[in-house]
Amino acid sequence: MLSDERLTGPRDRGAILISALVAAVVGGLLALGASLVLVSSASNTNAPPVNKPLITYDQK
Amino acid sequence: MRRGPLGAAIGLATGLLVLAPVLGRGVVLSYDMVFVPDPPITGAVLGTDGSVPRAVPTELLADLLARVLPVAVVQQGLLLAVFVLAGAGAARLVPGLPGAAAAALGYAWTPYVAERLLIGHWPFLLGYALLPWVVGAALAARRGGRLPPLLLWLAAAAAAGATSALIATATALCVVGLRPVARFGGVVGFAVVVNLPWIVPALVRPGGVPADPAGVVAFAARSDTPLGLAGSLLTLGGIWNQATVPAGRDSALAVVALIGVLAALVLGLRPVLADSRGLVAAGAGGLVLAAAGAVPGLDAVMRAVVVHVPGGGLLRDGQKLLAPAALVVALAAGHAVDRLARAPRTAPLAVLLAVLPVLALPGLAWGVGGRLTAARYPADWEGLRAAVAQAPPGQVAALPWGTYRRLDWAGDRVVLDPLPRLLDRRTLADDALPLSGVTVGGEDPRAARVTAALATGDRLPDVLRAAGVRYAAVHRTQPGSAGTERALAGLPVLFSSRDLLLVELPGPVAPTPAQRPWVAVVGLGAAVAGLGAGILRRRPRLLRSRTPDERTGA
Numbered sequence: 001m002l003s004d005e006r007l008t009g010p011r012d013r014g015a016i017l018i019s020a021l022v023a024a025v026v027g028g029l030l031a032l033g034a035s036l037v038l039v040s041s042a043s044n045t046n047a048p049p050v051n052k053p054l055i056t057y058d059q060k
Numbered sequence: 061m062r063r064g065p066l067g068a069a070i071g072l073a074t075g076l077l078v079l080a081p082v083l084g085r086g087v088v089l090s091y092d093m094v095f096v097p098d099p100p101i102t103g104a105v106l107g108t109d110g111s112v113p114r115a116v117p118t119e120l121l122a123d124l125l126a127r128v129l130p131v132a133v134v135q136q137g138l139l140l141a142v143f144v145l146a147g148a149g150a151a152r153l154v155p156g157l158p159g160a161a162a163a164a165l166g167y168a169w170t171p172y173v174a175e176r177l178l179i180g181h182w183p184f185l186l187g188y189a190l191l192p193w194v195v196g197a198a199l200a201a202r203r204g205g206r207l208p209p210l211l212l213w214l215a216a217a218a219a220a221g222a223t224s225a226l227i228a229t230a231t232a233l234c235v236v237g238l239r240p241v242a243r244f245g246g247v248v249g250f251a252v253v254v255n256l257p258w259i260v261p262a263l264v265r266p267g268g269v270p271a272d273p274a275g276v277v278a279f280a281a282r283s284d285t286p287l288g289l290a291g292s293l294l295t296l297g298g299i300w301n302q303a304t305v306p307a308g309r310d311s312a313l314a315v316v317a318l319i320g321v322l323a324a325l326v327l328g329l330r331p332v333l334a335d336s337r338g339l340v341a342a343g344a345g346g347l348v349l350a351a352a353g354a355v356p357g358l359d360a361v362m363r364a365v366v367v368h369v370p371g372g373g374l375l376r377d378g379q380k381l382l383a384p385a386a387l388v389v390a391l392a393a394g395h396a397v398d399r400l401a402r403a404p405r406t407a408p409l410a411v412l413l414a415v416l417p418v419l420a421l422p423g424l425a426w427g428v429g430g431r432l433t434a435a436r437y438p439a440d441w442e443g444l445r446a447a448v449a450q451a452p453p454g455q456v457a458a459l460p461w462g463t464y465r466r467l468d469w470a471g472d473r474v475v476l477d478p479l480p481r482l483l484d485r486r487t488l489a490d491d492a493l494p495l496s497g498v499t500v501g502g503e504d505p506r507a508a509r510v511t512a513a514l515a516t517g518d519r520l521p522d523v524l525r526a527a528g529v530r531y532a533a534v535h536r537t538q539p540g541s542a543g544t545e546r547a548l549a550g551l552p553v554l555f556s557s558r559d560l561l562l563v564e565l566p567g568p569v570a571p572t573p574a575q576r577p578w579v580a581v582v583g584l585g586a587a588v589a590g591l592g593a594g595i596l597r598r599r600p601r602l603l604r605s606r607t608p609d610e611r612t613g614a
Binding site for chain 1: 462466496
């Protein structure tokens with residue numbers, strides 16, 4: 001423990017923890033959805049190259 | 061629930077969210093992240109072949125694990141461990157449960173993690189994940205606790221490679237402070253000893269470890285957001301390689317990230333300062349060093365350090381030095397969330413701040429937006445390895461002459477050539493780093509001579525023989541493959557498939573430098589002995605701070 005414990009009551013703590021977990025799950029699902037959208041849009045625009053160019057470290 | 065397990069659970073959940081598309085589907089090959097099936101223990105991972113000891117000892121440990129587990133399991137276990145260790149370590153440093161959860165998420169879910177994951181710097185990510193554990197143990201030691209836990213975590217950071225060790229040791233020293241001098245010196249001495257596995261090969265390497273000054277500019281941090289360099293670094297991104305920036309960083313989400321960082325610092329930095337000014341100083345120092353390569357005036361200093369100071373090359377990819385700053389931001393966010401969560405009125409803000417890292421960087425999810433893919437090596441790679449194993453002794457060259465490949469069976473992503481790691485032979489490969497517009501020179505003088513000879517139009521077989529090469533292993537589907545095959549036409553073919561070719565170069569070849577096993581014996585042996593001595597030896601009264609009671613004799 002690095003700082004003084006300054007906690008709210010057990011009921012508040014429970015509510016905060018549950019809301020944090022719910023928010024984390026919702027946030028994760030949002031992130032998942034957004035990334036899937038980004039993936040699908042990326043795959044639509046990046047067709048595989050026909051001729052491979054010289055490969056450099058900073059190519060995508 | 062306790063803070064550590066809560067942080068570990070959050071780290072595991074984030075790790076699964078990031079790695080889900082690749083789990084159980086083979087190995088991930090991305091830029092510098094190369095894993096091969098049944099990796100041989102070569103001179104490169106032991107540091108005995110005279111190459112720059114980048115892989116020592118991290119890849120040695122991974123290769124040893126791959127002797128008992130499938131390599132894909134090893135790789136994915138290591139990558140998941142990054143998230144679990146990062147989450148658990150950061151959570152333990154914040155007092156309240158809500159804050160611990162926020163710190164775990166804030167440290168495991170950053171642009172820094174996304175960018176380093178994509179570019180394949182997995183040993184360094186392990187070091188990043190170990191940093192909060194190092195800091196926790198350093199804080200405990202400073203407060204009169206025992207020193208061995210800190211030494212143990214520093215040894216773990218050393219196992220994660222040179223850069224990880226450098227950052228962990230510097231941060232630990234900032235946290236424990238200069239006094240008592242015996243403790244400070246003890247930490248420095250121990251850190252040197254456990255890092256000998258890579259220090260010894262670097263010290264005795266003929267010609268030292270040269271660094272091309274062009275790398276300072278090429279690998280300087282860059283803006284990866286609309287916020288400029290400062291905003292990009294403050295929001296914990298800013299890698300030099302724009303190709304490894306996760307989706308969304310160039311959008312308004314970067315502003316969301318900046319608001320989150322500023323809110324965390326305004327509301328939560330004071331308790332972090334109260335815990336350890338040294339940690340905040342390490343974070344600020346890392347931020348300055350990360351920017352240095354891109355700031356006029358400071359870039360010249362950085363160039364001088366990289367080129368002239370032994371080990372200075374570790375600083376040229378400056379953005380990686382942001383790790384302590386990322387920890388400070390995560391801990392500040394945790395304290396801020398604890399503070400907001402105390403009052404029901406501000407609890408929703410606490411929740412928002414806690415999940416902001418995810419909302420601001422959705423592109424990290426699902427294999428960094430689908431950019432991490434897993435693959436299994438085709439059977440002909442094993443065929444090539446078997447052919448090399450059956451051939452009489454001799455060095456192999458990886459061709460076409462170039463550092464990076466695009467393997468169609470592995471998603472056609474840019475990846476370091478896996479052949480030198482696959483073959484149980486000394487393998488000569490190009491080690492220059494080609495970028496758009498400039499090539500940063502490598503460190504192997506023999507590879508540089510091959511590059512120079514090929515540039516003057518010398519015949520490929522003659523160039524290879526002069527470099528001590530007996531066999532040429534050729535990728536047949538890479539840029540330059542056709543020309544390479546033409547240059548080798550008529551030579552005895554030992555293996556041939558759609559993608560790979562192995563030919564022998566008959567006739568006299570130049571001798572190759574001998575392996576130096578003593579380098580590994582000295583380095584690894586001293587590190588293991590030092591680790592044992594540091595952990596087992598009991599000198600708590602000398603090395604820990606005296607408590608006020610002890611000072612007064614009470």
